[in-house]
Structure formats: C-alpha cells, structure tokens
Amino acid sequence: MGFASKSPWVxxxxxxxxxxxxxxxxxxxxxxxxxxxxxxxxTGNPKHADIFLVTGSVNEQNIRVVQEIYNQMLEPKVxxxxxxxxxxxxxxxxxxxxxxxxxxxxxxxxxxxxxxVRPEAIIDAVVEGLAVLEQKSxxxxxxxxxx
Amino acid sequence: MSQHTVxxxxxxxxxxxxPLHLDLVVDDERVIEAVxxxxxxxxxxxxxxxxxxxxxxxxxxxxxxxxxxxxxSLGYAETIESLLGVEIPPRAEYLRVxxxxxxxMHSHILWLGLAADAFGHEALFMHCWRLRERILDVFExxxxxxxxxxxxxxxGMVRDQDAAMLQMIKDTIVGIKDEYxxxxxxxxxxxxxxxxxxxxxxxxxxxxxxYGMVGPFAxxxxxxxxxxxxxxxxxxxxxxxxxxxDTSGDxxxxxxxxxxxxxxxxxxxEEMIDTIPGGEVAIPVKHAPEPGAQACNTLEQPRGECYYYxxxxxxxxxxxxxxxxxxxxxLAGMAMALKGCDLADxxxxxxxxxxxxxxxxx
Ligand code: SF4
Numbered sequence: 001m002g003f004a005s006k007s008p009w010v011x012x013x014x015x016x017x018x019x020x021x022x023x024x025x026x027x028x029x030x031x032x033x034x035x036x037x038x039x040x041x042x043t044g045n046p047k048h049a050d051i052f053l054v055t056g057s058v059n060e061q062n063i064r065v066v067q068e069i070y071n072q073m074l075e076p077k078v079x080x081x082x083x084x085x086x087x088x089x090x091x092x093x094x095x096x097x098x099x100x101x102x103x104x105x106x107x108x109x110x111x112x113x114x115x116x117v118r119p120e121a122i123i124d125a126v127v128e129g130l131a132v133l134e135q136k137s138x139x140x141x142x143x144x145x146x147x
Numbered sequence: 148m149s150q151h152t153v154x155x156x157x158x159x160x161x162x163x164x165x166p167l168h169l170d171l172v173v174d175d176e177r178v179i180e181a182v183x184x185x186x187x188x189x190x191x192x193x194x195x196x197x198x199x200x201x202x203x204x205x206x207x208x209x210x211x212x213x214x215x216x217x218x219x220s221l222g223y224a225e226t227i228e229s230l231l232g233v234e235i236p237p238r239a240e241y242l243r244v245x246x247x248x249x250x251x252m253h254s255h256i257l258w259l260g261l262a263a264d265a266f267g268h269e270a271l272f273m274h275c276w277r278l279r280e281r282i283l284d285v286f287e288x289x290x291x292x293x294x295x296x297x298x299x300x301x302x303g304m305v306r307d308q309d310a311a312m313l314q315m316i317k318d319t320i321v322g323i324k325d326e327y328x329x330x331x332x333x334x335x336x337x338x339x340x341x342x343x344x345x346x347x348x349x350x351x352x353x354x355x356x357x358y359g360m361v362g363p364f365a366x367x368x369x370x371x372x373x374x375x376x377x378x379x380x381x382x383x384x385x386x387x388x389x390x391x392x393d394t395s396g397d398x399x400x401x402x403x404x405x406x407x408x409x410x411x412x413x414x415x416x417e418e419m420i421d422t423i424p425g426g427e428v429a430i431p432v433k434h435a436p437e438p439g440a441q442a443c444n445t446l447e448q449p450r451g452e453c454y455y456y457x458x459x460x461x462x463x464x465x466x467x468x469x470x471x472x473x474x475x476x477x478l479a480g481m482a483m484a485l486k487g488c489d490l491a492d493x494x495x496x497x498x499x500x501x502x503x504x505x506x507x508x509x
Pocket of ligand 1: 016017018019020021022055056082083084085086090091114115116117210213295
C-alpha cells in the first residue's frame, strides 16, 4: 500500500471559501510551484483520490457534500484543511451561516493556515499528510493480516 | 414524446473549482432546460457590516471573492468614501487603478487558462497559469499578498509605491505583453479552438439587453456596459478609453473579448504609471457618516459591473450594505444560453460567463 504516498492524487472541494484559497490550491498544481512533477495529480473523482483538500468553512447546505465526498473516498485517506476558513471559520467564524471549520463535518488530519493559504503551506501540509497516509495504510495492512 | 432525463452538474465538478449546482434536463444529448441552484457558499457578509465597523469591514469586503479581491475592497471603499463625503488624494486614485487593472489581467488570464482546460488544451492552460504567476509576483512585491492584497483603506491606500517599484511593474507588464501575444494568437487563430468555440452558446444583442447581462459576457454580444467609460476615479484621467466589443455573441466572442481586455489593461497600467502625480496616498478618516445617509457606487469588476449600496445609521456600523455582483445577473443569461445546447458544451458555456459563485452568494 505504500505506493499511494509516492504519487498521491488529490481532490479539491470548495466548501464556502472565497476563492482565494481555491486558486492557491490550483496554483500549487500549476507551473510556478508545479507539484505535478512529484506525481501529485488533481482528480475530479473522489474514488481515485488519496488526499482531500478542503477550502472554506462548512455550512448547513454544503456539509452533506463534504461528507459525501469524504465517504466516497477509499481508505486510506487524508484530509487537509487549507486556509484559515477551513481550519476554524476564519474571518467569517461569527457569521450566522457558518458552522465552523471543516473539522465540524469530517476528521481533519492536517491544518494549513493562512488567509489566503500560500502554495508553500499547501505543499508542506500535503507532505505532512503523506506521513499520515503512510501510517494509515500500515495500520490498514496490520488489520487485514490480523483478520 | 421522448423521455426527459435530469442530469445533476456539480456542486463538485472538475471544470469549476466553485460549487455551482445545475439540474440539466436533457432529451437525448440536447439540454432542454438548465436550473441553477446556489446557496453552497453563502456566508452572510452583508449582515457582517452591522457587527464590524467600516474600517474593519474593508478586510472582509476583500474576502467576498479571492479572484476580484482588490476590486471588492476598492468598490466598498469608494462607497464608504462617498457616504462620508471624503475626497481621496489623486495619487491614491492612480495606484488603485493600477492595482485594479493588474487584478483584471490576473483574473482574465486565469479564466483563459480554465477555459483552455475545459476544451482540453492542457498546454495552453499551463502557459496561462505560468504567466499569471508573474502578476502575482508583482502583487507580492508591492503589497505583500498574493491574492488577498489588503492594500486599500477608506481614504486612500495603505502604502505608497516608489518610483523603482512602479518601474518594476511597468517592466513586468511589458515582458508579459510580449509572451501573452503568443497565447492570444493561439486563442484567436487556432483552428481546433475555433471549432470548439464558434457558434456555441449564442446570445443575441436583444437577449443580452433583455436579460440585463454585464461585463465581457454582454460585450461579446455587442452591448456596451463598461462602467469604466463613466470615468470614475483614476479612469477619468485616461487619454482615451474604448471598451472592447465583439458582435459574434458566442463562446468564441467571449474568449476574444477577455483575451483582448488583458492587453487593454496593460496599456492602461502603462499610461497610469507614466502620468502618476506625486503627493500623499491617504487621508485620515475617522468621523461617522450622517444618520440616514445613503451612497451607491458602480465599479467594473473583471466579470462586469458590480453595484454597491450603503445606508448609514449615524454610527461607524452600517445599517445596510448591498452588493449586486456581476455573476448573479449573468446567471439568467447563462441559463438561457444553455437551452438547446449539446451536453458536451455545457461546461464551456458555464465557464464563458466566468462564474464567480462566492461573489454571488457572499
Ligand atoms: S482563508 Fe481567507 S482566502 Fe482562504 S477562503 Fe478564507 S477568507 Fe478566503
């Protein structure tokens, strides 16, 4: 199972971000930062993805969507919250339509701070996430052997 | 009668980074009707003007949308300035126009990249985004932020740019223009792109007027509603300004209008840098507006005309703030353009209005 951490595929969902973090996520994948050269590829299909990059906070309307994407991803999977909004709700934390960070909806493994989050921070968070992915896949293997 | 099927499009869809949900009623491969559904990213920003004073809210106004971030802080600041009756120094007006046009260039190049991705031209997508990084570098050097700039305050600009910095902006713009010319050439002349875009999602001039469409979406249908023509702020100091128009009204026309607007913005920036006056860049603003005072303001965002309204209650907190953003107007036109198109063209048509859902829902 270790191969997933060599070339992890990411899926990105904009929960209720202001786009600032979204375009930084895309910028990290594009020339300039170009993480594609390390085999990190953006996919639109949750079933292909290993890492879930969420930007923006959750609200009543999109909490289902976030959970649905998370549930459709196969184990092992890692969730990275990109940006202050995804971590805590950010500047909108006291707004009436914001429930809070993404951790209100799904378990988050790595938090990448910043408003907007810098591509460097996203790359750092994904690298951190890879270690978590490795751990999770080992745990999964142990479980299988035990069963 | 044939059977109709409903195909959901979004909210998570590879072509759009933003959550827009469409219910596409299709008959075979043909779209009969498209019903947009929004509400995934409503954050309640207009209400937040009541809990944050006008100096604090400018940072929140900027976070209405991360792509036209500068535009929103500018539009909001101009509204508050007219509410308070404040005149800002001319140098600040020039600097605002320079940064606003830079954001327009960044937004349009970003869009051209996404469009290239939507019709499957991966290399063009990467080239556009590579070029865009150079504009972000300018932002980072001048203001410190890449997408959220926090450069505007009520009463002017946060900091001045010295001559060396302005020269750097100008040099970068000249360099970008050169490379960008080649990209535009591909966009406008490549036969494979033409065959994907020509005649798709046609909107006539009458329909564009009837649906009140704004921005490049309307200008491609030959409706001139560029509010920069009104010559507000620094735009009034330009020697000439002719909006870019097209008569084709299809996806190709919209791509072309945006592609050429980038070059126009580059010219505006160069002219502004050449003629910028000296002096202060901000005046202190502390007083509260008159109770019951109202102000409105329009601004040409990258996506079209954006309208701001503010009502004061005599304190530093506003009673009501209202924004009408370009995408909320254009969604009606988009739903109409989608009628009768092929299922395969849906993503292209959705993209050509350059939807900015987080502006729309706030
Ligand atoms: S963290 Fe900042 S830039 Fe990112 S989505 Fe939130 S407000 Fe926008």
